[in-house]
Amino acid sequence: MPGMGVFAQDSELKITSDFPGGNIKVEKVVNDTVWLSQDLRDTKGYWFYWCFKISGTSGKTVYFRFKDRPVFTRYGPAYSLNNDASWKWLGETSHTETEFKYTFSAEDTCAWFSVGIPYTRKNLEGFLSALRNKERLKMETLCFSEKGRAVEKLLITPRRKARYKVLLVARNHACEAMANYEMEGIIDAILNEVDLQYLRDNVEFMMVPFMDKDGVEDGDQGKNRIPRDHNRDYGEHSIYSSVRNLKAAVNTWSEGKLKMAIDLHCPHLRGHANEVIYVVGEEGEEMSRKQTRFSDLVEAHNKGELPFFSSDLIPYGTSWNTDKNYAQGISFSKWGTTIPNIDFSTTIEFPYANVAGVMVTKDNARVFGKSVAYAIMDYLRGLDKK
Template sequence: MINVARLSVFLFFALCNSLQSIGQIHIDADFPGGNGVVDSIIGDTVYFHPDLTGTEGDWFYWNFRAISDQPQTWHFKSTKPNVMTALGAAFSEDGGYHWQWIDQQHNLGQDVFAFTFSGFDQAIRFSFAQPYTQKNFERFITSYQDDERLHLSSLCQSNQGRNVEQLVISNFRSEASSKILIIGRAHACEMMTNYVIEGIIEALLSGTPAMASLLEKAEVMIIPFLDKDGVENGNQGKNRIPRDHNRDYSGESIYATTRKIRSFIPKWTGDLPWIGIDLHNPWIKGTNNEWAYLVGNANPEIEEQQRRFAQILAESRRGSLIFDTKHGLLAFGEAWNKGSNYEKGKPFTAWAGQFFGKGLRLTTTLEFPYAINHDQVVTADNARSFGQDLIHAAAIYLAVIE
């Protein structure tokens, strides 16, 4: 027979111990790139959603810090759908300098993940992907600051007065015979493109015969943070009200960076052959979002050059991330790539396209996935390797068209 009195006492103490085991957790986004709104904390679960300030409709960028007062497992559940990749979330233990994906046994569904804190007052940053801000760039570029082949200056001051970096890489011993322009973060949330840019810079300054030959003939300009304010403020950037940076090439530009590109780049390229590549990340997951691809231009002649470039990239790549011709170009008119997507204003590639046949040889948007590429896990390292593949393909393309 069960002793009801003893069972009641046992359950009482078990309940007390269970309640005592739930510690306290502090959540904030008070740092550059931070974003997140806490709805509630119930038991061991934090309910949150992305801050959509200044954004039309929904989007999915979030990046917050959690400090647990004791070792324990906490659960994090979004109150908005579609704000996590197929890998759930990424975390950083060093304040956002290095990121990794959560253990997949803690990826508990489309909108929830768990994490076990191992120490007292341990601070962990969480995000839907692997954030990259000014401090990450500064740490990376420091090792190249004395390299004479790299000129680091300012494109302009942002609308809020921040310095917008501009890198030009070449050997500078003779006049360039071609130019390459690479732009990142037109949409502030699209942070994985910066790891691609790091790979591009690493390759350009590697001293390999292919890269040395490219720098003998070409100047490569890189703008790593077009929406610098959005990156540092932790904005979505995509679908910004009244229009975002990649719809700001029509009429009078409202952002200092796009205005500067429109006035300066034609002078910089002159009549020389040039390539313009705009790096983006797509939507968060699913079809057309889990592989890298070029976005087909409305001009059929430019799209033909994109196909040519896609084939070169597919055939010449050395890194582990797959890029193939079957998925490597989303033709204009397919899926989301239609005229209706650009009603708020021209994107960079439409603006650059006006120079086709007048120096411009190729302009393209490249969509690089946040987390999954053809069932491969995307990391900072293999994103850098993809960047190396990308600039090698650009070098081959320029050599072929000369």
């Protein structure tokens, strides 16, 4: 049962998921071995998100066994000892497809483990409170979620009358937390990078960090939700409050100046195509040319340790990116292409753990976000010349 602590009679270990982002099913605990599985809830088929806290660990070696599906990244699970703030990857040789173990020191009384590095409202608050030069950023409530939570909307207004507007969202799939560290990098860069003055002077940003707000806080998979997930809900009859309200808000806010709409995602857990950062191609020749241009700009500006190659763009009609994948409904980026006067709409996929052999961290994800902010500036400057 989610949210309940599970004690085995012969073990001091206690596993819980009653915190924001928590997700685990404990099958059994025997001595220092725990049998677990991710909690799929209303997900159609398999997905891999899980996140739990374990206490009573002091001085023990604990064995964690999942069921038969892959639930670890190439660098294993992410973990945080004694607090849930400083996350690391357990490492490439730390695990099999379904098992890992951890030896806790005497001081390690509790720990958090997860498929990836989590990000919930608490992280957003911490980021915003430490952010510098945020006078022009304000947080409002887009709407209330199905469960009554406030869905945050961030607005960054320029010094002058806005020449262009840009829309950025994340967590249309609840479990894709790494996207928010990328978003932090974008926000920080807009406000603080000396060379991005153009954005501060001319461009207004609207951002929604958690589209599937309940899924993020409840620790849902979010992806492939039944009857459809948030990123298939952008058609005419949206079932989710956040999607309906975003479309309405954009309608009044855009004023024909909204030029770019970007949706931040994370891909599947493993495999070559999921272990690179890439832009997902939209339908249509003109849009795909613009996406290539944007992707080229990201590559040109990417000076961080995570590699980015524009050639990793997955054009529409290839790989998984085909009509079949969108049979359930319209995605954010598809809807984005229909906004009056929009120039460019896309999805960026950012891996959970591994970018072409480089381990993803909060910091290098933020640095990549900075490259995206530069690419946005250059893309908009290109429109100036038209």
